[in-house]
Amino acid sequence: MSLALIAALPFLGALLPGLLIRAGRNACATVTGLVTAFALLGVLLHAPAVMRGEVVTARLEWLPALGLNANFFLDGLGLLFAGLILGIGLLIILYARFYLSTKDPMGQFYTYLLLFQGAMVGIVLSDNILLLLIFWELTSLSSFLLIGFWKHLPEGRQGARMALTVTGAGGLAMIAGMLILGNIVGSYDLTVILQNKELIQGSDWYLPALVLILIGAFTKSAQFPFHFWLPHAMAAPTPVSAYLHSATMVKAGLFLMARMWPVLAGTPEWFYIVATTGLITMIMAAKIAFFKDDLKALLAFSTVSHLGLITMLLGFGTAEAATVAVFHIINHATFKAALFMSAGIVDHEAHTRDIKRLGGLRHLMPITFTIVCVAALSMAGIPPLNGFLSKEMMLEETVHTVWLGNHWVMPALATLGAMFSVAYSFRLIAHTFLGPVRTDYPSKPHDPGFGMWAAPAILAVLVVAIGVMPMTMVGDLVRTTASAVIGGEAEVYISHWHGFVPALWLSVFAVGSGFVLLGLHRPFEAMWLSTPRPEAKAIFDAILEPFAMAAQAITDRLHDGSLARYLAVATLAILAVGYYAFESGVHSSGTRTLTIIEPVAAVGWLLLIGATASLFNYHRNRLLALVLVGVIGLMVSVGFVYLSAPDLALTQISVEVATVMLLLLALNFLPKDSPVESTAGRRGRDGMIAAAAGIGIGALIYALMMRDFAFPTIADYHLANSKPGGGGTNVVNVILVDFRGYDTFGEITVLGIAGLVIFALVEGLLRGGAANDRLLAWVPDQKRAGDRHPLMLVVATRMILPIALMVGVYIFLRGHNEPGGGFIAGLVVAIATIMQYMASGFGWAAARQRIDYHALIGWGVTIAGLCGIGSWFAARPFMTSSFGYFKLPFIEKFELATAAIFDLGVFLTVVGAVMLALASISRIAIRAGETVNIEPYDIQPDEEQTEGAR
Amino acid sequence: MELLVASAVGLMTACGVYLILRKRTFPVIVGLAMLSYAVNVFIFASGRLAIGLPAIITKHPEGYTDPLTQALVLTAIVISFGMTALIVMMALGAFLETGDDYIGMEEREQPAGPKEGAE
Amino acid sequence: MIPYALTFAFGCFGLSLLFNLYRIFVAPGVVDRVLALDTMVINIIALLVLYGINTHSAVYFEAGLLFAMTGFVSTVAYCKFILRGDIIE
Amino acid sequence: MNHWIIAPVILPALLAPFIVLVMRHDLSLQRVFSTAGTAVLAAISLVLLYTAANNPPEVYYLGNWPAPFGIVLVLDRLSAMMIALTAVLALLVQLYAIGTSWDARGNHFHALFQFQLMGLCGAFLTGDAFNLFVFFEVLLIASYGLMIHGGGAKRLKAGVQYVAYNLVGSTLFLFALATIYSVTGTLNMADLAVKVAELPAGDAALLRVGAVLLLMVFAVKGALVPLQFWLPATYSFAPGPVAALFAVMTKVGAYAVIRIFTLIFPPETAATGTLFADILLPAAIVTLIVGAIGVLGATGMARLVAFAAIGSMGTLFIAVSQFTPQAITAGLYYLLHSTFATAALFLIVDLLQDRRGNDDLRIALPPTGQHGLITVLFFGGAIAMAGMPPLSGFLGKLLVMDATRGANMAIIWTAILATSLITIIGFSRAGSQVFWKAYATTTTMPKPEGKAEPLAFAVVFALLAGLVLLTVTAGPVTSWLTDTSTELFDKTAYINAVFTPVKE
Amino acid sequence: MEQIAEITISVLLVAAGIFGLVGSFGLIKLPDTMTRLHAPTKASTLGVGGVLLASMLYFWIMRGQLSWHEFLITMFILLTAPITANFIAKAHMHRFGDKNTMPDTGTPRDWATFEDESKEMEPVMTRVEPKPKVTASDHQF
């Protein structure tokens, strides 16, 4: 079976339990087990080859640009871990089937479990460190799901988050480390990296890479000071704890250290960081475990302690120590998984895991007691069990290790750790199972069914078997694995008796003093309890909560909804980069001479400046502000006329009027004044920002105007080709409808969209809700004069409207050759129509002539678009214009250009958009209680007074 | 003349920027309109100033001003008209929905004290 | 002769504009300012036409026509706003 | 000349008014035609993608005017990719809107949607700087309409802010364009590339000002700090499907930066040099940090996703700021990823919000209909967004990190990894609060019925499936993107294509 | 002929200038809004009218091209000036006017501007009250 398939199997299989849960819990568990068994089978089929020293590989190209490929390989180390993961996984699946209650969503559980299993298998099979990283992070994610499985428990959620945070953070550090490693070697393939020890250890980046990778490993393996998450992960269901925290996830860190051992180990940096961390972890965790009353917490800290032990062994950097480490990994997996499952059984049966509430279970649960006894004695290092073998070998290694020139520190401290280990192991047995049977168990315990104790029993048998005949059971496995770890041939010799070596004395001492320690548990516990000590969760929360609060405070402060501040920041940023760009560049001063200032122009300037200054001053009076905007718009238009831009002037003035109209219409409902709300300081600050912006923009345009630039502008072409190529003498208009007609197409689309959005907006406002209620209760906030529709205006409009429409047609038609065009014509017609509305009211006018403004917009955009498409039929690109001169009898020659059709589209869209906006605002007014008159004017002089009401 | 145009553009920009930094929708919209005036003149002036030389082809030209910048300004004017119309209506809609015309979402600073209120 | 007359007329209307500006700065209320704006439009139309004479160009008259139209409409709109609030009721 | 090039603009541009004209009052018809239109657009975009992949840049001369005097459209790999991305996303989002009846909560949804597509496609295709402005405006105004679709006080207020902020951006765009035109005398992007490369030294400062102002404009669109302020409220108050569509809007900013600053102002330009990288990189890093902090500090789910979107723009801009083919490849891959991831999350949050009544993280509410399903979807989306394995976000980040080895490696990597952690914490806190704590508030399981909305869920699944696909096919995709960024840095090909004489 | 035209044009221009100036001067010199309203609406019309006439003559006689656009502008201004004045006066009366200082209308009704909302409800105007709840489809413009 291909390694890729083995790695993929759990992921593919993860779908099944979720789907099959409807077929029942047994089916669900069976299929999960089958998937795992199948994967295990796949691994085992490769076992003979691996044991022969071969390396099985599978390569799959994935992301070659990055060097990330789905490359897998299976050597001794991978085989051991894959076996552990899948083998123990199988047992856990069996156990969980009986452990989980009917209320728990079992399908979900098995899905998560398989995802986790797949991630773990992936880690140990990866031949690409980037791929390994992916699986690495996947274990963090899937364990997050597993730990938080009981979603209703706050401890579960918090424990899951803590585990994810810590291991996730470690994973991220490891990403950096791995990338650096790949960078040094030039490949992310493990097999390549593992052959470059000198290159890596000689690199300047060795230490950063080492530290970053170790952070990843230590967090995952719960090494000091990252150990705190592990006990909190115990909020998970016991099968999870048993799986994650004995055999798999926590061992991923060990796996990684073992995997990278050939290229990272052997340096002083490695030794002091890894060995010291392992040693500290071992002692500290063992001590804590001794004082824990929760069975699972005790086991959790004992796990941390044993992981420290293994870490320390790997840290020694010698082949012998590494071999011992491998052996202890096997041993620990067997006894610890058995213990976890047994603890789960006790919890399941007695409904408590508190040692203080237990005791005497030996009589009630003999099978469980036997299993625990075997496993715990192994953990304590009592011969002939497997734990004894590896622990003694470990002690032996410490004896040969010099730490900062000191020969006794290592063995002494390791023995101390072993002592605590003995103590908590015995306590586990004694305080839970020995002593008298109690009457106050939360639930009357008894041994569970076979299904539940089978798995730990199998492991207990293994503990004994390996202990009794280690070389037969695991000799080859340890050798193969250790060879893979050290990258050479490992020598394995496991024996119960080495003679009277120092390790034996240390071991004896540890057991003895462990006994004593257990006897003194009560006084020590009193001391322990009275000593203040950091609580992991409190510290974690103390770090994370303020951080989260600060994040919230920063975010809320930064994005507080104050547009004024947003825009102030934006303005300052823009000014800053603009200034920086200018200052850091070369600028030659202006080459042009100033155009002379005619007095009239100066007066116009004065008016513009004066009106703008007044706007600063009076902007709070909103009506006045609009009058001033009118003045400014007028002066800008006049400026355009003066500076040879008649089209601009026409457009600007009509747009300005239309804008002011809309603003007036809106102002009717809005407050008429803007109150003073900013402090003087803030106004001053805003004034400074505004002044800076004004100076910046003014200086920029001045510099631009004063300089002749190197290149001729493309406008020369437009001037030359406007008449011959575009058929019009008004170059600006020809640019608009021809050279850059596509821009204009976009521009009228904008207008059309504006109309549609306004309509949709008003439709929404009037559909009901706060706005509608507010309108229904509307009371005008200013005194209203009588005579809504003064007679004089109505009568005058009857003349002005037709004339204005005619002017509109005129401006439309002449646009191609003289100032004008569809847009201005559209606005003229729109303004003329507004005049009619002002005279007799919108409602009155609309009732007399129903115009579908939507259709105007729709047709406008469509006509413009179709006009552009038309040129396809002449095999020309979109918007290719053509024009011709025609002569009809009796009538002078005239020009017809397709651009005029386009301009018609522009015209219709403009009229439609403006009218739709007015119509919308008028609907708001009608909802606010405004009435529609039936006569064009209020005053009826031709009506007989006696007639009275009609 | 260039000085006049540049200073006018600068002042209109400054006025626009000052107004968009206010707290109510209406002055902000007026400020945006001012900014659009300013930028229109800016674009126009970036094609240089010419007096009495409109870009209308004649038989005996003394020269023409840059027609392209004018066309760009026209496009810009139209677009900003559409945008202004839209934001006016949105501001009105927001006012009708919420009952106030603050442009800030949460911002409700206390009005300035009587001393500062006297402008 | 005409150039002098033109210059004189330019001067007069230019000065007129300054008077309008004064009225926009200093006025008892918005109505006077609307009046000033309306007058300003008239003066500007005159200036435009003078300008057309000066440059012998007839291109600017459309602008004059449109200024007259928009000036009228906006004055009415401002007044209608003061009178009724809604200008197109 | 290949008329298909303009089809992505013309099709929605004519379909939208057709919808307004013919079927304004018939939502079912609108749905049929609009969806069909988007589907056809997607099909065309795939054809264009295929064409672009096998040909040098192809140019469409609008009005048959030669470059640089008229407006040209340029179809190259990048523009084809962006259009295809837009079309595919749009189709999914539209189906979601139909599936949840979002499109019925206001008028003109489909017409505005088509106009939005017109604007996006136009912006991606154009080879003219001013035309880019015009189509920015088209896409913006359509987005204003879509943003306030459905109305409501908060949405309107946020909408006003969004519009106001972007109007300032549009004004800035014009200042920048006028400056650049004044200095170079041209608007055609290929012509600009030629002129800028030959610019006399004395003109440099003014051109630099124009160019950085342009950069700031795109920074507004791309939500680069300190111009990101408009985004959180806009995206979180916009209707779910609209926010999802907006996932591609920020990318318009990134696209424009990539296009303009590789074609016109590449780092070897004498006048501008590394000016833009010097500004972009620090801003991008801060953007990443602000986004991550926002994810951790957000009090609402939609806001959280909005900040995640900001953060993703930071990552993207870090890649872009390198201005190397390798980094642009990484950036483009991340762009594809973050578009789908952001869209998926906004839709998921919309599903949640719709059932839960709100998205406030501070309130624990019991599970609602389809709670479990939404939980799974959220978990997938969060993994993608936070850049956790195995989804494309992780690959994207690896690519970006791999491409940023160099002088600023330490700070860039630290920023990316540290913010990843913060983002993970933020997502896990929010997710466990909303999805897990729900079980603590009640003992009864949610009623399975509720709103079914199978189409909506299918769309979300499709988006997540897209991410999976992007992950699985990362090899071919990055190889395609490598060719794309190679093409970007080979500006002579682009310039030659534009200046090929018009064939009659 | 040319000489006469030149003199005519010049006189027209000077007169127009003076009237225009007087109109705007009146705007700042006269004491209250109502009197100020007289100055521009009259003087300015002749001012601008004179300029327009001069322009017509100028282009006709001096340049040989008769342009009627000026005539149109003049007509337009003459047509609209009274309306403008009327509206400004009404606006002023509404904002600052005192009903009691106005002369009597001599008819049963008050001046139109002063007729307030309640009067407006009287029989002269029949108003179409909108339905209290208008559904969306009623107002499809």
Next chain:
Amino acid sequence: MLRKLFPHPYLTLLLVVTWMLLVNHLKLGSLVFALILGIIIPIITAPYWPDRPALRNPIAIIGYVLIVLYDIVKSNFIVAGIVLFKPSSQLQSAWVTVPLDLRSPEAITVLAGTITMTPGTLTADMSGDGRALLVHCLHAPDPEEVRDEIKTRYEARLMRIFE
């Protein structure tokens, strides 16, 4: 039918003239086009001008226009004199009520416009029933005289034209 085609024949005429003035040349093509517009536009705007005002004596308009033009010129001189030379303290402005005999809205509008354009007077408002005009005088020592002049010089003539 003819009424539908030419809702306001005078308006048609006015528009044709306006168009010819706009295009600024007298060619057949333009005239044809002017006629087309002159017919179409009044039809479009007809709904806003429902009734056709009676013009009893169109020829009399010419005389009226001449008188008014003369008065406008005269009024300008008078107003200019007042503005320039009369101190504000001596200004005797006054409100005058002008009762109306005219009933046609068009006629009243013309009268009101005339008042505004002529010596020192300005139509400020109308009574609610349209039976009186409110006229403001810039300088009117004798308001009665102003009212009488308006009634005799303008209103009487307009009565002849319109009614």
